[in-house]
Amino acid sequence: MGLNTYNEELADGLQVLRYNVSTAYKSHLDYLDMTPTSDHNFDSAGVGTNRFATILLYMVDFDPSDGGETVFSYGEPYKPQKTPPTYLEAVEEARTYSSLFKVNSWEEKMVAECKSQLSVSPKRAKSVLFYTQHPDGRVDKRSKHGGCPVLTDEKSKWAANLWVWNGPRMGYSTAPSKNQETIKTRGSKRKKKDPTKLPGARRVIFKNDGGDLKFNKASLYYQETLWGDFGPGKSHSVNSFKGHVWNVKGDDGEVLLTWIVEDGEGDQHFVI
Numbered sequence: 591m592g593l594n595t596y597n598e599e600l601a602d603g604l605q606v607l608r609y610n611v612s613t614a615y616k617s618h619l620d621y622l623d624m625t626p627t628s629d630h631n632f633d634s635a636g637v638g639t640n641r642f643a644t645i646l647l648y649m650v651d652f653d654p655s656d657g658g659e660t661v662f663s664y665g666e667p668y669k670p671q672k673t674p675p676t677y678l679e680a681v682e683e684a685r686t687y688s689s690l691f692k693v694n695s696w697e698e699k700m701v702a703e704c705k706s707q708l709s710v711s712p713k714r715a716k717s718v719l720f721y722t723q724h725p726d727g728r729v730d731k732r733s734k735h736g737g738c739p740v741l742t743d744e745k746s747k748w749a750a751n752l753w754v755w756n757g758p759r760m761g762y763s764t765a766p767s768k769n770q771e772t773i774k775t776r777g778s779k780r781k782k783k784d785p786t787k788l789p790g791a792r793r794v795i796f797k798n799d800g801g802d803l804k805f806n807k808a809s810l811y812y813q814e815t816l817w818g819d820f821g822p823g824k825s826h827s828v829n830s831f832k833g834h835v836w837n838v839k840g841d842d843g844e845v846l847l848t849w850i851v852e853d854g855e856g857d858q859h860f861v862i
């Protein structure tokens with residue numbers, strides 16, 4: 591593919607895809623979700639690793655009327671030759687394939703999305719490159735994309751994708767584990783990378799001075815993930831990022847307080 595040395599730790603290998611008539615791949619993010627069953631740290635906005643970029647190589651020539659495009663759900667359509675249809679017009683157009691899809695099926699809606707949003711028609715030996723993370727490691731939700739339904743029964747869509755990671759991927763001994771994040775935030779010297787050097791990164795210090803009885807049985811949460819006990823006298827020091835949401839919850843799970851990390855120099859203190 592004309593790439594530099596292939597590093598097994600940084601890519602999932604080539605995945606070959608084949609779609610026959612009417613088959614499709616629903617719009618999605620290539621970024622992997624945290625899984626309770628895995629010890630891997632997927633939070634690329636912190637010290638974790640996740641998929642970072644996708645290279646999708648096409649191995650067939652398709653015309654737009656053959657379907658099979660790759661659609662970017664939030665992308666503005668690029669059709670310099672003619673005005674692209676609106677979504678509703680595209681639904682009407684999609685209905686002309688009603689022998690292939692049920693009315694109101696996800697495939698029919700997807701054809702409409704494919705014809706009204708940014709989509710790329712497969713061309714042999716050409717590829718698309720897109721990023722799943724922002725430069726600071728946060729997931730880029732606008733990278734949502736899908737494989738459009740193939741509308742011809744005369745040929746199949748063949749493609750191959752390569753997912754590139756921002757660091758050692760899940761399963762390698764060098765990959766960051768959830769446990770490692772805990773060790774690191776508790777001040778271990780075994781740091782692999784210092785997230786406070788990334789744009790928007792900040793050390794945040796949470797403290798419960800014990801002055802407010804309401805917080806006697808409080809716990810600290812990163813969004814909905816339990817971070818630790820936050821009863822009177824407790825404090826936590828964490829590497830976080832601008833925009834990260836931290837919740838303080840009571841013992842019956844109600845949110846007592848929400849803190850959002852702000853942009854700025856130096857540590858941010860949240861004290862109750």
Ligand SMILES: O=C(O)CCC(=O)C(=O)O
Nearest residue numbers: 615659660736737738751
């Ligand atoms: O087939 C396509 O155009 C997209 C494939 C894809 O998004 C994937 O395999 O993750």
Ligand SMILES: [Fe+2]
Nearest residue numbers: 618619620735
């Ligand atoms: Fe994908």
